[in-house]
Amino acid sequence: MSRAGERAAQAVLFLCALAAVALLLLLTAFFLSSGLPAIREIGWKEFLLGRVWDSADRAAPQFGILPLLLASIYGAAGAAALAVPLGLLTALFLARAAPKGVAACVRQLVRLLAGVPSVVCGLVGMTVLVPFLREWLDLPAGDSLLAAVLVLAVMILPPVVELAEDALAAVPAAYEEASFALGATETETWFQVTLPAAGSGVLAAVALGIGRAVGEAMAVLMVAGNVANMPTLLGSVRLLTTGIAMEFGYAAAGSLRQRALLSIGLVLFVLVVLMNALPHLARRKGGRP
Amino acid sequence: MSEQIILSARGLDFYYGPAQALRSIHLDIPAKKVTALIGPSGCGKSTFLRCLNRMNDLIPGARAEGSLTFHGEEIYQKGRDVAALRRRIGMVFQKPNLFPMSIYDNVAYGPRLHGIRSRSALDETVERSLRAAAIWEEVANRLKRPALGLSGGQQQRLCIARALAVEPEVLLMDEATSALDPISTGRIETLLGTLKDRYTIVLVTHNMRQAARVSSRTAFFLNGEVVERGPTERLFSMPRDRRTEAYLTGCLG
Amino acid sequence: MKRGYAFGFLLLAAVLAACGGRAAGTVNLDGSSAMGETVSVLREAFTEKRPGIRVNCSGSGSGAGIEGALSGVCDIGLSSRALTAEEIARGAEGHLLAWDEIVVAVHPDNPVQTMSAGTLVDIFTGRLRRWSGLGGEDRPIAVYGREAGSGTRDAFEGTLGIAGQCAYTNEYGSTGDVLGNVAGNPNAIGYVSRSAVDETVAVVPLDCLLRRPFLLVTCRDNPLSEAAAAFLEFATGEEGAKYLPLSGVAPAWEGRP
Numbered sequence: 001m002s003r004a005g006e007r008a009a010q011a012v013l014f015l016c017a018l019a020a021v022a023l024l025l026l027l028t029a030f031f032l033s034s035g036l037p038a039i040r041e042i043g044w045k046e047f048l049l050g051r052v053w054d055s056a057d058r059a060a061p062q063f064g065i066l067p068l069l070l071a072s073i074y075g076a077a078g079a080a081a082l083a084v085p086l087g088l089l090t091a092l093f094l095a096r097a098a099p100k101g102v103a104a105c106v107r108q109l110v111r112l113l114a115g116v117p118s119v120v121c122g123l124v125g126m127t128v129l130v131p132f133l134r135e136w137l138d139l140p141a142g143d144s145l146l147a148a149v150l151v152l153a154v155m156i157l158p159p160v161v162e163l164a165e166d167a168l169a170a171v172p173a174a175y176e177e178a179s180f181a182l183g184a185t186e187t188e189t190w191f192q193v194t195l196p197a198a199g200s201g202v203l204a205a206v207a208l209g210i211g212r213a214v215g216e217a218m219a220v221l222m223v224a225g226n227v228a229n230m231p232t233l234l235g236s237v238r239l240l241t242t243g244i245a246m247e248f249g250y251a252a253a254g255s256l257r258q259r260a261l262l263s264i265g266l267v268l269f270v271l272v273v274l275m276n277a278l279p280h281l282a283r284r285k286g287g288r289p
Numbered sequence: 290m291s292e293q294i295i296l297s298a299r300g301l302d303f304y305y306g307p308a309q310a311l312r313s314i315h316l317d318i319p320a321k322k323v324t325a326l327i328g329p330s331g332c333g334k335s336t337f338l339r340c341l342n343r344m345n346d347l348i349p350g351a352r353a354e355g356s357l358t359f360h361g362e363e364i365y366q367k368g369r370d371v372a373a374l375r376r377r378i379g380m381v382f383q384k385p386n387l388f389p390m391s392i393y394d395n396v397a398y399g400p401r402l403h404g405i406r407s408r409s410a411l412d413e414t415v416e417r418s419l420r421a422a423a424i425w426e427e428v429a430n431r432l433k434r435p436a437l438g439l440s441g442g443q444q445q446r447l448c449i450a451r452a453l454a455v456e457p458e459v460l461l462m463d464e465a466t467s468a469l470d471p472i473s474t475g476r477i478e479t480l481l482g483t484l485k486d487r488y489t490i491v492l493v494t495h496n497m498r499q500a501a502r503v504s505s506r507t508a509f510f511l512n513g514e515v516v517e518r519g520p521t522e523r524l525f526s527m528p529r530d531r532r533t534e535a536y537l538t539g540c541l542g
Numbered sequence: 543m544k545r546g547y548a549f550g551f552l553l554l555a556a557v558l559a560a561c562g563g564r565a566a567g568t569v570n571l572d573g574s575s576a577m578g579e580t581v582s583v584l585r586e587a588f589t590e591k592r593p594g595i596r597v598n599c600s601g602s603g604s605g606a607g608i609e610g611a612l613s614g615v616c617d618i619g620l621s622s623r624a625l626t627a628e629e630i631a632r633g634a635e636g637h638l639l640a641w642d643e644i645v646v647a648v649h650p651d652n653p654v655q656t657m658s659a660g661t662l663v664d665i666f667t668g669r670l671r672r673w674s675g676l677g678g679e680d681r682p683i684a685v686y687g688r689e690a691g692s693g694t695r696d697a698f699e700g701t702l703g704i705a706g707q708c709a710y711t712n713e714y715g716s717t718g719d720v721l722g723n724v725a726g727n728p729n730a731i732g733y734v735s736r737s738a739v740d741e742t743v744a745v746v747p748l749d750c751l752l753r754r755p756f757l758l759v760t761c762r763d764n765p766l767s768e769a770a771a772a773f774l775e776f777a778t779g780e781e782g783a784k785y786l787p788l789s790g791v792a793p794a795w796e797g798r799p
Contacts, residue, residue, distance in 0.1 A: 056690030140684035174386035183376030225712040249606035
């Protein structure tokens with residue numbers, strides 16, 4: 001390629017990268033400009049810590065997102081608490097313990113699971129999980145935080161497995177050799193050397209999983225019940241995402257209600273950014289060379 | 290002087306899949322001595338070393354035939370507890386392979402694995418091992434710091450300390466100084482001099498002068514066979530096989 | 543549940559409208575999902591009469607429909623509740639299409655036969671929690687309602703005088719969701735438009751009538767396209783009225799209750 005062509009190609013690459021950055025900046029600017037005014041108007045404390053979300057009341061609407069925020073946090077944390085151990089062990093199995101053929105097969109299945117659209121996960125949750133919980137626990141409906149946690153756990157399992165497996169595969173064989181040479185068995189080595197050595201990568205997997213869980217709307221909408229209660233495990237809950245999804249169509253353009261929903265968007269955005277930043281911060285603190 | 294034979298190979302063959310790496314090895318390793326294995330690259334000396342603690346098991350398709358005994362018991366016997374074997378036969382690798390943990394945790398890894406939980410017992414083992422590996426003075430005040438922050442030579446001595454912490458009888462060293470500078474190498478050679486009274490040491494090296502300096506016995510490997518073995522001094526001064534002579538004088542390998 | 547899609551669709555519609563100018567042969571409707579059945583009956587009849595005109599309809603809820611009509615995102619909004627003073631002040635005009643009855647539906651296996659308004663209030667405010675109190679099986683009652691802002695919810699709660707006091711087990715984003723979930727849960731009770739009811743649920747006879755208007759909403763300040771005006775005239779005229787009973791609603795000229 002000619003020099004000019006070379007330069008042009010590089011310029012195109014640079015512009016594309018710039019576009020991605022610009023999009024993110026635009027998005028950030030959008031959320032800040034659309035989300036902050038309503039929070040100021042409502043009051044930070046009332047908005048973040050208010051326990052009642054009743055945005056449709058025309059006379060005295062209340063915009064407390066604490067029930068939604070807590071439901072989102074509990075939902076994501078619960079899903080991670082289930083999916084992370086399961087995902088790590090699956091990743092360990094795939095990266096180390098499984099015979100090649102079995103690993104390839106399981107890996108394909110996990111990928112297939114990853115490809116299941118969230119609405120289908122929701123559908124299965126709705127038609128199988130929710131009735132099961134209802135009959136089993138004698139609940140009125142079965143739509144609950146628990147159902148949301150279970151569905152989310154299934155949904156975040158594949159990315160957790162995939163990222164964790166990458167992290168485990170990147171652990172130098174020399175570490176494991178050293179451990180074997182000290183008289184460690186395979187399981188001892190995997191749990192005490194391989195997993196800790198994969199540390200930051202595993203943390204990234206966890207953060208990604210939590211981030212996904214926080215951001216998921218569709219499937220949760222179908223199994224959570226969607227009442228803005230203060231969350232209880234077996235009760236109907238509304239999450240930040242489902243709160244937006246449920247109400248946006250009813251909120252008059254420019255009304256405080258619509259702007260409050262955009263503020264929820266801002267809170268979600270901040271949560272997801274925090275989740276993404278977590279592994280980087282942890283790595284810096286860990287001080288590993 | 291009668292010497293006790295701790296490791297003994299009798300007609301040992303070793304294969305990586307279809308490729309034969311060792312041919313009918315006959316070799317005795319005396320206890321509490323330094324034995325050097327020399328020879329050109331690919332001659333089988335490292336393979337032999339890795340048979341002794343069965344590290345070759347990690348390679349798919351590897352298999353051994355013939356007899357290889359440790360205290361008279363077959364190393365490759367079916368159902369042999371390999372982890373227990375490796376605990377008694379420690380190993381130091383060519384490149385330092387410390388865990389990404391603190392200095393303390395690296396040394397305490399083995400003892401913890403084998404059930405030592407008491408804080409004071411661990412502290413004592415860690416200090417004793419670090420002293421034995423002649424690195425205590427350098428790291429005593431930073432045991433909680435990451436081990437990977439040490440220099441290459443320090444890392445290798447820490448690897449030795451880590452191996453000693455499980456109190457093995459045999460220490461295998463696979464070109465343990467080849468990645469180090471001459472000063473660090475010198476330190477480790479001095480260290481070997483202090484360790485040989487308590488441990489049986491088997492050393493693979495490319496460095497002929499190192500073999501001459503630290504070992505009392507030497508075996509010369511070539512093309513998967515032991516060409517010549519004997520007391521180091523004799524083998525280096527009066528090699529009986531002309532291939533040994535050629536190698537020692539630099540005409541081979 | 544459909545909200546996200548509907549919003550995306552609206553955006554798309556807005557973009558298309560902006561790019562191509564409003565095609566003379568298209569009418570875009572958006573709003574109350576409860577009106578979906580009624581509108582689809584009308585649409586079918588209208589399309590037969592005027593095959594050149596396409597009628598698109600999405601159900602984003604009454605509030606969104608009114609907003610859509612005001613902002614011009616859609617041609618005609620669908621509202622299943624009366625307009626508020628504020629909406630009227632901003633230029634919204636409601637054209638009464640029909641009167642809809644809100645009915646209370648339960649699972650077909652539910653043995654409960656009839657219900658009084660008082661019982662309904664007790665159930666929906668959470669004072670009555672098990673079906674056994676009503677002669678049914680010993681099962682908890684799942685109270686299904688619509689999300690805040692739904693025309694159906696406003697009308698239901700408003701008529702019973704329990705606005706804002708309901709203790710819902712679950713809230714759903716559309717009439718179809720309520721219907722489907724009642725059909726799938728033997729514990730459930732929920733309110734839906736009469737026009738939407740099918741054989742998958744059982745309607746509980748009440749001792750009172752829960753009615754609300756179906757409105758087609760336009761904006762004073764946005765002149766209707768020729769196609770939209772034709773649809774409005776058809777739907778609210780005598781022709782449209784012939785088709786309304788097909789969807790189970792009463793034509794506007796039957797008068798206010």
